[in-house]
Amino acid sequence: MPIYEFQCKKCKKEFSQLFLNWKEADHVTCVFCKSRDVKRLMSSFSVHQTEESRLAEFDTSKPRGEDFYKDSRNIGLWAKKRLRELGVDLGPKLDEIVERGRTGKILEDYNK
Ligand SMILES: [Zn+2]
Structure with a gap:
């Protein structure tokens, strides 16, 4: 099960979300302010x-x-x-x- 890191563009908070399948990643809302304006963070682990x-x-x-x-x-x-x-x-x-x-x-x- 993939866990993705997100940052909310509205409140700037970061959170991670666990998905049962990757299609769910298209429907993420901020866990703090419920904004749908979030971006997925590339994990520094895989990038570097x-x-x-x-x-x-x-x-x-x-x-x-x-x-x-x-x-x-x-x-x-x-x-x-x-x-x-x-x-x-x-x-x-x-x-x-x-x-x-x-x-x-x-x-x-x-x-x-
Ligand atoms: Zn937010």
Whole structure:
């Protein structure tokens, strides 16, 4: 279950909200003043994380929610980590494939 951080644009207070599914995140009201004028805060945790630290923390044995893959930087992470664990080094070629997956290009190629 994702927990998002919000800031109310009206009263400037910050609060976090737990969602059963990500669609609910479109209907958030400020818990203090009930204003609907809120913005979602990017968690500093995910913004400042480098790919190396993402890979280090990534646990391939745990299931990922759909929210995880909404962050395009997380696409390909599983494959990279898994290959690394297996001792397979595909070098720049893997980065290229992952990059194409992240930008959506890989799907265009498949549809040709
Ligand atoms: Zn408010």
